[in-house]
Amino acid sequence: MSRNVTIGAAQVGPILREHSRGEVVERLIALLRAGAAKGCDLVVFPELTLTTFFPRWFFQDESEADIFFETEMPNAATAPLFEEAKRLGVGFHLGYAELTVEDGRQRHFNTAILVDKTGAIVGKYRKVHVPGHSDDRPSYPYQHLEKKYFETGNLGFPVFRAFGGIVGMLICNDRRWPEAHRSLGLQGVEMVLVGYNTPRHAPATPHLDRLSEFHNHLSMQAGAYQNATWVIGVAKAGWEEGADLIGGSCIIAPTGEIMAQAVSQDDELIAFDCDLDLGRGLREHLFNFADHRQPQHYRRLVDQTGVILPPE
Ligand code: ING
Numbered sequence: 001m002s003r004n005v006t007i008g009a010a011q012v013g014p015i016l017r018e019h020s021r022g023e024v025v026e027r028l029i030a031l032l033r034a035g036a037a038k039g040c041d042l043v044v045f046p047e048l049t050l051t052t053f054f055p056r057w058f059f060q061d062e063s064e065a066d067i068f069f070e071t072e073m074p075n076a077a078t079a080p081l082f083e084e085a086k087r088l089g090v091g092f093h094l095g096y097a098e099l100t101v102e103d104g105r106q107r108h109f110n111t112a113i114l115v116d117k118t119g120a121i122v123g124k125y126r127k128v129h130v131p132g133h134s135d136d137r138p139s140y141p142y143q144h145l146e147k148k149y150f151e152t153g154n155l156g157f158p159v160f161r162a163f164g165g166i167v168g169m170l171i172c173n174d175r176r177w178p179e180a181h182r183s184l185g186l187q188g189v190e191m192v193l194v195g196y197n198t199p200r201h202a203p204a205t206p207h208l209d210r211l212s213e214f215h216n217h218l219s220m221q222a223g224a225y226q227n228a229t230w231v232i233g234v235a236k237a238g239w240e241e242g243a244d245l246i247g248g249s250c251i252i253a254p255t256g257e258i259m260a261q262a263v264s265q266d267d268e269l270i271a272f273d274c275d276l277d278l279g280r281g282l283r284e285h286l287f288n289f290a291d292h293r294q295p296q297h298y299r300r301l302v303d304q305t306g307v308i309l310p311p312e
Contacts (some may be wrong), residue, residue, distance in 0.1 A: 002275050002276075002277050003164045003165060003275070003276040003277055004273050004274065004275050004276070005041050005042060005163050005164060005165065005191070005273075005274050005276060006038070006039050006040045006041050006042075006271060006272070006273045006274070007040060007041070007042050007043075007044065007191070007230070007232055007251060007271065007272060007274050008031075008034070008035030008038060008040035008042070008043040008044065008269050008270070008271045009044050009232050009233070009234045009249045009250065009251055009260070009262070009269070009270050009271075010028070010031035010032070010034075010035060010043050010044060010045050010046075010234060010267075010268075010269050011046070011234055011235050011236075011237055011247060011249035011262045011264070011266075011267065011268045011269075011270070012024075012027065012028070012031070012045065012046050012049055012234075012235075012236050012237070012267055013236075013237055013238045013264075013265065013266035013267045013268075014052075014236075014237075014238040014239055014240035014241075014245070014266075015050075015051060015052045015053075015236065015240065016052055016240070016241060017052050017054075017241060019051075019052070021050055021051070021077035021078070022077060024049070024050055024051070025050075025077055025078060025080055025081050027267055028045060028049065028081055028094075029080060029081055029084050030267070031043065031045070031267060031269050032081070032084055032085055032088065032090060032092065033084070033088065034269040035090060035269050035271060036088040036089075036090050038269070038271040039271070039273075040090055040271050041090065041091060041117070041163055042090070042091045042092065042093070042163050043085075043090055043091070043092045043093070043269070044092070044093040044193045044195070044232045044234045045092060045093060045094050045095060045195060045234060046095055046195035046196060046197065046234045046235055046236040046249075047095035047110065047112070047127075047171050047172045047195035047196050047197050047236065048095050048096060048097055048110065048195075048197055048236065049094055049095050049096060049195065049236065050070065050077070050078070050094075050096050050097075051068045051096075051097070052068075052240060052241055053197045053236065053240060053241075053243070053245070054068040054097075054149070055132065055143070055144060055145045055146045055148070055149055055150075056142040056143055056144065056145070056241065056242075056243055057142075057143065057145070058136040058137075058138070058143055058145055058148075062148065062149065065149050066099055068097050069096075069097040069098065069099035069108065070096050070097065070098060070099065071099050071100070073096065073098070073113060073121070078094075081094075082115065082119045083119070085115060085117075085119055086117070086118060086119035089117045090117060091114070091115055091116045091117045091162070091163060092115050093112060093113070093114055093115070093169065093193045093195070094112065094113050094115065095110070095111070095112045095171060095195040096111055096112075096113075097109075097110060097111070097149075097150075098110075098111035098126070107151060108149055108150055108151055109126040109127065109150055109151060109153060109154075110126065110127035110130065110146065110150045110153070110171055110172075111124065111125070111126050111127070111153075111171075112124070112125050112127075112169045112171055112193070112195060113125075114160055114162060114167060114169065114193070116162055116163070122160055122162050123158065123160035123162065123167065123169065124155060125153065125155055125157075125158065125168075125169040125170070125171065126151075126153030126154060126155050127150065127152075127153045127171035127172065127173070127174060128152055128153045128156075128157070128174055128180065129173040129174045129176070129177055129180065130146045130147055130150050130151075130152055130153075130173070131144060131146055131147070131172075131173040132144030132145055132146040132147050132148075133145065133147055133148075134147040134148040135148075137203070140203040141201070141203065141242065141243075142199065142203075142241070142242055142243045143203075144199075144202075144203075153171075156183075157170075157180060157183035157184055157187075159184055159187045159188070159189050163191070164276065165190040165191055165276040166187070166188050166189050166190045166191070167189070167190070167191045167192075167193065168184035168187070168189040168191070168192050168193070168229075169192070169193045169194070170184070170192060170193075170194045171194065171195060171196075172194070172195065172196040172197060172198065174194070175194045175196065175216075175219045175220055175223060175231075175233065176215070176219045178222070178223070178226070180223075181222075181223030181224075181226065181227050181229075181231075182226075182227060184227065184229070185226070185227025185228070185229060188283075189227065189229050190229055190230065190276045190279050190280075191229065191230045191231075191232065191274065191276070192223065192224070192227075192229050192230070192231045192232070193232050193234075194220065194231060194232065194233045194234070195234050195235075195236075196216070196233060196234070196235055196236070197235070197236045197245055198212060198216060198235070198245060198246050199212075199243045199244060199245055199246070200212045200244045200245070200246050201243075201244065212246050213246055213248050216233070216246060216248055217233075217248060217250065217252075217258065220233045220250070220252055221252055221256045221257075221258065222256070224252040224253065224254055224255075224256050225254065225255060225256030226287070227254075227287075228254045228279040228280075228282035228283045228286075228287050229254055229279050230251070230252065230253060230254060230274050230276070230278075230279065231252040232250075232251050232252070233248070233249060233250050233252070234249045235247045235248060235249045235262070237249070237262070237264075237265045237266065238265040238266055239265070245265075247262050247264065247265045247268075248261065248262065249261070249262040249268070249270060250262070250270075251270065251271075251272040251274070253274075253278060254278050254279035254282050255278070255282070259272045259274075260272040
């Protein structure tokens with residue numbers, strides 16, 4: 001009997017600085033309901049879904065940025081989302097800025113959680129590949145100060161048994177790094193959930209702007225195919241506080257094919273009924289690690305060529 005999970009990718013349009021958490025949660029609840037109406041078991045929201053992408057601004061005093069963080073989850077603002085999800089019997093993935101105390105000190109993470117159909121948090125991931133810069137670059141039309149506001153995630157690349165399969169999470173820049181997908185793939189992941197906020201124009205690499213959508217899908221389709229897993233990529237999209245964020249939210253099969261894709265730059269729910277056993281077939285044949293990798297030979301080759309030459 002196949003193991004099907006109907007997944008909704010809930011793309012979110014621009015969130016402005018003036019939008020309250022309550023206003024945003026109302027939009028998320030509308031998307032959750034749209035997913036329930038399409039029979040979704042799980043609805044995936046983007047990275048940093050509760051606020052505007054605040055790392056585009058330089059705050060001299062980092063505590064000024066703390067207003068964009070959540071100190072508890074759920075909390076008063078997000079409780080309605082958890083309650084509605086439980087009432088509808090739909091799970092969800094939520095990206096948000098996490099401010100917590102660990103090892104006796106304040107910690108700031110770019111975080112994503114997995115919530116099951118009972119409203120319980122069953123998984124958490126903290127972004128490992130924190131891009132951008134920490135210094136003020138006022139000459140840029142908008143900045144990318146994630147390195148100033150977030151620490152490197154300290155939870156590794158965990159997978160979770162949920163929704164009848166094995167689920168992993170990545171956040172935005174993580175999706176560009178093969179090791180991130182591979183770390184989940186080597187644990188047998190069957191669904192990778194990835195929220196992202198990606199500006200079309202990257203001030204540091206303007207020559208790549210024309211490829212922003214291509215690189216977005218290339219990264220996730222490769223991750224899906226080479227690890228025989230479903231990948232659900234969900235954007236915060238549209239013209240947000242002077243930055244043009246790409247959309248292109250999509251549901252990608254383990255074959256690497258895009259099975260559903262958003263067509264707007266705004267709030268939009270796309271859904272697909274995902275057969276988790278599709279990946280199992282690829283892992284048993286095409287990507288049978290034990291059969292085709294033969295560690296004793298591979299290890300020798302890597303040892304022979306294992307020297308990583310320093311840049312010139
Ligand atoms: N955003 C971007 C991303 O990796 C970026 C950062 C933009 C990298 C453009 C390269 C080019 O999609 C986040 N939030 O990681």
